[in-house]
Amino acid sequence: MTPPKRPLAASPQGGNASGPAEPDPRRLLGPARSVVLGVAACVVLAVVGWFVPKWLTFLVTMAAANGLVSLGIVGLMRGGVVPFGQGMVMAVGGYAAALLFNKLGITDALGLALCGGVAATLIAAPFAPLLSRYRGIFFAMLTLALSMVTYGLLMKLEVLGGSDGFNLGRPTLLGFALPQERVGYVMYLLTVVLATVMALLARVYFDSTRGLVTLAVRENELRVEYLGGSVRQAMTINFILAAFCGGLGGALVVMSLGHVEPNFSFWTTSGEFVFVAILAGWQSVAAVFVASTVLEVVRSFSSAYFPNTWQLALGLFLLFVIRFLPKGIGSLWMRGPTR
Amino acid sequence: MSYLLEAKGLEKRFGAVVAASDINISVRAGERVSLIGSNGAGKTTFVNMVTGYLKPSAGSIMLDGQDITALQPRAITRLGVARSFQIPQLYGDLTVLDNMLVANACHDQKLSFWQPARRPEAIARAELLLQRFGLSEHIARRVAELPGGVRKLLDIAMALTGHPKLLLLDEPTSGVSAEEKFPMMATIMDALGHEVNTTVLFVEHDMDIVERHASRVIAFYAGRVIADDLPAVALATDDVRRYVTGELLAE
Numbered sequence: 170m171t172p173p174k175r176p177l178a179a180s181p182q183g184g185n186a187s188g189p190a191e192p193d194p195r196r197l198l199g200p201a202r203s204v205v206l207g208v209a210a211c212v213v214l215a216v217v218g219w220f221v222p223k224w225l226t227f228l229v230t231m232a233a234a235n236g237l238v239s240l241g242i243v244g245l246m247r248g249g250v251v252p253f254g255q256g257m258v259m260a261v262g263g264y265a266a267a268l269l270f271n272k273l274g275i276t277d278a279l280g281l282a283l284c285g286g287v288a289a290t291l292i293a294a295p296f297a298p299l300l301s302r303y304r305g306i307f308f309a310m311l312t313l314a315l316s317m318v319t320y321g322l323l324m325k326l327e328v329l330g331g332s333d334g335f336n337l338g339r340p341t342l343l344g345f346a347l348p349q350e351r352v353g354y355v356m357y358l359l360t361v362v363l364a365t366v367m368a369l370l371a372r373v374y375f376d377s378t379r380g381l382v383t384l385a386v387r388e389n390e391l392r393v394e395y396l397g398g399s400v401r402q403a404m405t406i407n408f409i410l411a412a413f414c415g416g417l418g419g420a421l422v423v424m425s426l427g428h429v430e431p432n433f434s435f436w437t438t439s440g441e442f443v444f445v446a447i448l449a450g451w452q453s454v455a456a457v458f459v460a461s462t463v464l465e466v467v468r469s470f471s472s473a474y475f476p477n478t479w480q481l482a483l484g485l486f487l488l489f490v491i492r493f494l495p496k497g498i499g500s501l502w503m504r505g506p507t508r
Numbered sequence: 509m510s511y512l513l514e515a516k517g518l519e520k521r522f523g524a525v526v527a528a529s530d531i532n533i534s535v536r537a538g539e540r541v542s543l544i545g546s547n548g549a550g551k552t553t554f555v556n557m558v559t560g561y562l563k564p565s566a567g568s569i570m571l572d573g574q575d576i577t578a579l580q581p582r583a584i585t586r587l588g589v590a591r592s593f594q595i596p597q598l599y600g601d602l603t604v605l606d607n608m609l610v611a612n613a614c615h616d617q618k619l620s621f622w623q624p625a626r627r628p629e630a631i632a633r634a635e636l637l638l639q640r641f642g643l644s645e646h647i648a649r650r651v652a653e654l655p656g657g658v659r660k661l662l663d664i665a666m667a668l669t670g671h672p673k674l675l676l677l678d679e680p681t682s683g684v685s686a687e688e689k690f691p692m693m694a695t696i697m698d699a700l701g702h703e704v705n706t707t708v709l710f711v712e713h714d715m716d717i718v719e720r721h722a723s724r725v726i727a728f729y730a731g732r733v734i735a736d737d738l739p740a741v742a743l744a745t746d747d748v749r750r751y752v753t754g755e756l757l758a759e
Contacts, residue, residue, distance in 0.1 A: 200624065373622050378613035381625035385610040388599040395559065395597070397585040397670065398614035 203372045210455075211365040218357050226357040228465050230425050233364040235442065236461035237418030240371055241411030242446040243457055247375065248407050249387035250304060254312030255415050255442045257319045258289035260434035262416025263423035264329060265289070270337040278340035278359055282420045289416020294409050301404035316434050323431035334430030337423065356425045363421065367414060368454040374410070375454070383407060444483070448490055450497015460498060510573065512537045512707050513558065513674055518567035520553050520731075527553040528731045531567065535707060537673070540697075542718040542739070543711045544752055545728030551711045552594065554728070555676045558709075559591045560584040571674065588673035594682055594711075596663035600652035604643060604662060607651055608634035608669065615670030633669075640699040641665045657684045657692055664696055671703060677710035681717065693717050715743060715753060727752050 218226045238259050245252055262285030269275040269284055296315060303311055324332050339352050347355050374380050383403050385393050390400045423429045432438060441464065448460035467486060471479030494500055511534040518531035528550045535541055543551045556562040558569055560581040568577045576584050599607050609625050612634060638644050641661045646654060651662065660680060667675060680696055681689040700708055712718050718725060718739060725742035727735040734747040742748055749755040 376624050376626070377620050377622055378609075378616070378625045379619045379621055381606065381610055382613050382619060384602065384606075385599050385614075388601055389597055392597040392599070392666075393610070393614060394580070394582045395585055395591060396611050396614035396666065397582055398610075398619075399582060 200373065200376065204369060206455075207365050207369045207372075211361055214361045215358055218354060218361070223353050226353055227425065228469060229462065230353075230357045230360045231422065232462040232465040233360045233458055234418045234421035234425065235465070236445065236458040237364055237367055237421070238415045239442045239445040239449065239461055240367060240418075240454060240457045241414035242442055243449060243451050243454070244371065244374075244383075244414070245407050245411050246446055246451045247380070247387060248383045248404055250308045250404070251443060251446070252312035252408075252411070253309040253436065253439050253443060254314070254316030255411065256434045256436065256439035257312070257316035258293055258412040258415030259419035259422070259438070259442075260316075260319055260323065260429075260431070261292045262286060262289040262419030263429045263433055264323070264419075265416070266420035267335065267337045267423050267429040268329075270340070271335070276338075276341045277344070278342045278356065278424055279363075281340060281424060282359070282363060282417055285420025285423075286413040286417035289419065290409055290413045293412030293415075297405040297408040297412075298401070300408055301401040313436055313439065316439055317436060320431050320434040320436075323434060330430070332431060334428060336428050338427070340424050353425075356421070360421045360425070363417065364458060367417065368458065371414075371454045379403065379406070444487060448487060448497060450494070450499040450503075452496060452503040453499030456497055456499030456501075456503075463498075511535060511570075512572060513709075514570040515554070515558070516568050516570075518554070518557060518569065519565045520550075520557060520562060521565045526731050528557070528564075531731075531733055533726060533733065533736070535674075535709065537705070537707050539707055540721060540723045541707075541709045542722035542725050543709060543728065544713070544715070544718060544725060544748075546752060549728035549752075550731040551728050552678055553731070555591065555678050555709070555711060558584075558674075559589060559676060585670070585672075588670075589676070590667040590670060590672035590674070591676040592660075592663045592667045592678060592680060594678045596656075596659040598651045598659060598662060598666070601650065603648055603650055604638065604654070605631065605634055605647045607662060607666060608638060611666040611669040637665050637668060637699075640702060642695055657688055660684065661692070661695065665699070668699065668703060668706070672706055675700070675703075675706050675708050677708065679711050679713065681712065681714065689714060689717065690720075693721060697721050719743065 214229070218229070238255050242252060242255055265288030266281040266285040269281055275281060275284070300308060300311055323329055329335070339347055339349070341347060342355055342359065382393065382398050385398070386400050386403050393400050419433060445457065445460045445464050448463065449456035464483070467483055468479060471482045475482065490498060513533070513535040515531055515533045518528055520528040531550070531554060543554065545551050553562060557564050560576070560579055560583070564577060568575060570576065571587055571589060574587065576587060599610060602610070609630055612630050613619060613625055635644065635647065638647055641664070643658060643661055643665065646658055651659065654662070664677060664680060681693055684692055700706060722739050725735065725737065725739045726733055727742055727748045729747065729751040734751060735742040735745045743753065
């Protein structure tokens, strides 16, 4: 039985019938604006990188590659969990690229980077359904445990170089050999381009229906399930995507360093990625790379001028950010509660 | 006679405590059923069992002829059952619009990696529902900043996003002042009037609201159904007057 129609009552909270609000045009223009800004930043970095000293391009290369690992953490943070073991996927990506280079003779930097991402995804995927059941400290500790198991294995396996790891040679790119004096810039360029592509893809994902549901999971899992959404599916997907980002970043780091070692999977390395993710906040993808660059700069200069106390400077900086920018440095330019 | 919802011999025990016992309720499509009873009578336990939050210790629940007794909340929601909560379950850090868009995305079951959540057609659907609930002016506000009554309405609007076959409202006017209750319930029922295929079960303590908006009343006491009839008849029974409204005790 349908109740008799009544005239539309006034809202008990004093609402009016003024009609729906106009959608914010900035939000509707969001994707196009992100692409333009991303491409522009990429072009500027490519041009500037040609002129700046090699140490600076190397620093930005490391920042962008490590930022990719932290980007995956930010994706998980949007769902309300923080992994303390992303060093594992970084190490898997790095070792996969290095092994493919040394054992199978695959030298293409782009191919190796993608293979690193895929390898990390394949290793992480079986654990994703298990991890999707856990939250808070349990999730963090489980991921930490996985990374430390990986670290232990890498340390013991002599075929993988044991505690010293092993070196790899100069990569090629799209069939072209890279001269020694240009390999640094080309790796810088490749890393910046891949970081831009991944950042844009992450922005699209964060703004998608799945991305919004991830934010909802962070806030209220119960309601997501009662609306017909799957919390575990969201968490599983985010973990797998984070693994790909981590593996990609790991492969790029290894190719730029020319060396891979078990320390990539050590818990302090994972801690640095979490540091960057917290510094960046979960609202902006660009902030991840800014935060990663900040870490590299502080690390480089502090270790040069205050070799024994650079962690102190880093800690004070993090305290400052948490106190004055609790949503991270991304909140400086990202407005609105959900962006 | 086929029923939309059919609960047979439902029982729920928490150790030695019997929260529901021998509950037999059948609801036809289109009914507006009010569940009444004092605190702890078993109303919310019944709602929780129908929506999958609690699994019955015994008995069965059929929805449109399909056994949903053992299904998880998400699976039950996808079969067309939605609910609101006594304490609104919202996303406090998101805006009202984004709360609606989350509901929209979950109900659509077409979650995409690239389709924007804030696309115009999704926003238009959300705005329409918000307008029906008188919430248009709050669309851009963070939910954490909203007053309790608005949150209640938003909670129900979100449940209605998927145009459910069966909507369960758990005390939709609780926590709202006496003078706000009636216009608020009228707003809810007006909004539900647009959902001709939605059957509504609502838990309510205010008998004036029950009489005004229910086509049928089911009264609970100590985990059992003590009356199930038209509002005028059910509210006049001795058991309801004694255990629910307290009129006989007062006399």
